[in-house]
Amino acid sequence: MPETSSTPTSLPSLAAQAQRLIELGVHELSGIPADELRAFAEEAGGDDSDTLLAVHPDRAPASALAPLLRRDDKPGFVVVDMPDVDRFAPVDTLALPDAPLYVVTGLDRGDHMSNWSPDEALPALTKEDRTPLLLSEGIHWVLQQPAILERNRCFMTIGSRLRKENGALDTRTPAIWISNGTGRDGRERRNAPKVGWCWWGNRHTWLGFASATGRRP
Numbered sequence: 001m002p003e004t005s006s007t008p009t010s011l012p013s014l015a016a017q018a019q020r021l022i023e024l025g026v027h028e029l030s031g032i033p034a035d036e037l038r039a040f041a042e043e044a045g046g047d048d049s050d051t052l053l054a055v056h057p058d059r060a061p062a063s064a065l066a067p068l069l070r071r072d073d074k075p076g077f078v079v080v081d082m083p084d085v086d087r088f089a090p091v092d093t094l095a096l097p098d099a100p101l102y103v104v105t106g107l108d109r110g111d112h113m114s115n116w117s118p119d120e121a122l123p124a125l126t127k128e129d130r131t132p133l134l135l136s137e138g139i140h141w142v143l144q145q146p147a148i149l150e151r152n153r154c155f156m157t158i159g160s161r162l163r164k165e166n167g168a169l170d171t172r173t174p175a176i177w178i179s180n181g182t183g184r185d186g187r188e189r190r191n192a193p194k195v196g197w198c199w200w201g202n203r204h205t206w207l208g209f210a211s212a213t214g215r216r217p
Contacts, residue, residue, distance in 0.1 A: 010049045010145070011049055011050060011051065011052060011107075011141075011144055011145055012144060012145075013041075014041040014042075014044050014045070014051065014053050014103070015038070015041045015042060017041065017052070017053040017144050018037045018038050018040070018041035018053060019038070020143065020144060021037060021053070021055070021143075022034045022037060022038075024068050024143065025068075026055060026060055026065070026068070029060060029064050030055050030059035030060040030100065031059065032055065032059065032100055032101065036101075037101065040053075040101045041053060044103050050105065050106055050107045051103050051104070051105050051107075052103060052104040052105075052107060052137065052140055052141055052144065052212075053101070053103055053140070053144075054101070054102055054103065054104050054136070054137050054140045054215075055100065055101060055136075055140070056096070056097075056099065056100050056101070056102065057086075057089075057090075057134060057135075057136040057160075059100050060136065061085075061086040061136065062078070062085050062086060062088070062135045062136050062139060062160075062174075062195060063078060063085050063086050065136060065139040065140070065143070066078050066085075066139060066193075066195045068139075068143060069139065069142055069143060069146075069192075069193035070146065070193070071146060071149065071178065071191055071192060071193050072191040072192070074188075074189065074190075074191060074192035074193075075192065075193075076139075076142075076192060076193035076194065076195065077179075077185075077189060077192060077193075077194060077195070078195045078196075079184070079185070079194065079195065079196040079197070080184050081184075082172075082174075082195070082196060082197055084162065085135070085174070085195065087162050088135055088160040088161060088162045088174055089160065089161070089162070089163070090134055090159060090160065091132075091158075091159055091160070091161050094131060094132070094134075094159050095215070096134075096215065097215055097216065097217035098217070099217040101217075102215055102216060102217045103215065103216055104133070104137055104140075104212045104214075104215050105212060105213050105214050105215070105216070106130075106212050106213025106214065107133075107141060107210070107211075107212050108130070108210070108211055108212070109148060109153065109155050109208050109210055110125075110155055110156075110208035110209035110210055110211055111153060111208045112208070113208050113209045114204070114205055114206065114207060114208050115203045115204065115205045116203060116209065117200070117201050117202055117203050118156060118158045118173045118198075118200050118201075118209070119200055119201055121156075121158065121209040122158060125209065125211050128211075129213070130211040130212065130213060131159065131211060131212055131213070131214065131215070132157065132158045132159035132209060132210070132211050133155075133157045133159050133210040133211060133212060134157055134159040134160045135157040135159075135160040135174040135176075135195065136160070137157065137159070137210075137212075138155065138157040138174075138176050138210050139176065139195070141210070142176060142193060149176060149177070149178060149193060150178075151178055151206075152205070152206040153206070153208070154175065154176060154177035154178060154206055154207055154208070155175065155176060155177075155207060155208045155209060155210040156173055156174070156175040156198065156207050156208070156209050156210065157173075157174050157175060157176065157210055158173050158174075158209060160173075160174050161173065169200075171199055171200045171201070172197040172198070172199065172200075173197060173198055173199070173200050174195065174196070174197050175195075175196055175197060175198055175207055176193065176194070176195055176196075177193075177194055177196065177206070177207065178191060178192070178193065178194060179191065179192045179193075179194040
């Protein structure tokens, strides 16, 4: 198996990330005071270039975060056929910190898994002791480091899945990429950041699988 690819991960310090979320109003939509957000970033410490500050998806769901994304001055959006985006929750095997704020470490975009299906990528990530990103974490990553979203170098976030009423997993898997402005996206959304989905068994040459080494509160 190829080694984990080199991706542009140079994230700002946690303090700078906290300030960025405050400027975007994430503290207000999540009900977390700005001072609490800054204090968490200071306590978490470190200026590791691959450590991401994340708000728990129960506090800041994907539907609220996606419009905050920007590319070419165009806001992000969720595809129209994903009205249930906020029902995509952490997979059963993923241990998410029971806290409103946490950090995600060792980020990688997973370029080396481009043209793999989610069904192929998940066991490979597990074997590498890596954890797939949640959709909300992927959005946080692009909010803090917009350059991580490149044409032909976008990514899936298979840590989030939707379990149906009958107990089976929905075969849609969320991803973040760049709109071509075609179809129901609309021409005005060309080059905008896009939250959408792909089938569990499909491969896409332009989608990797975002993952991390772990999470901590």
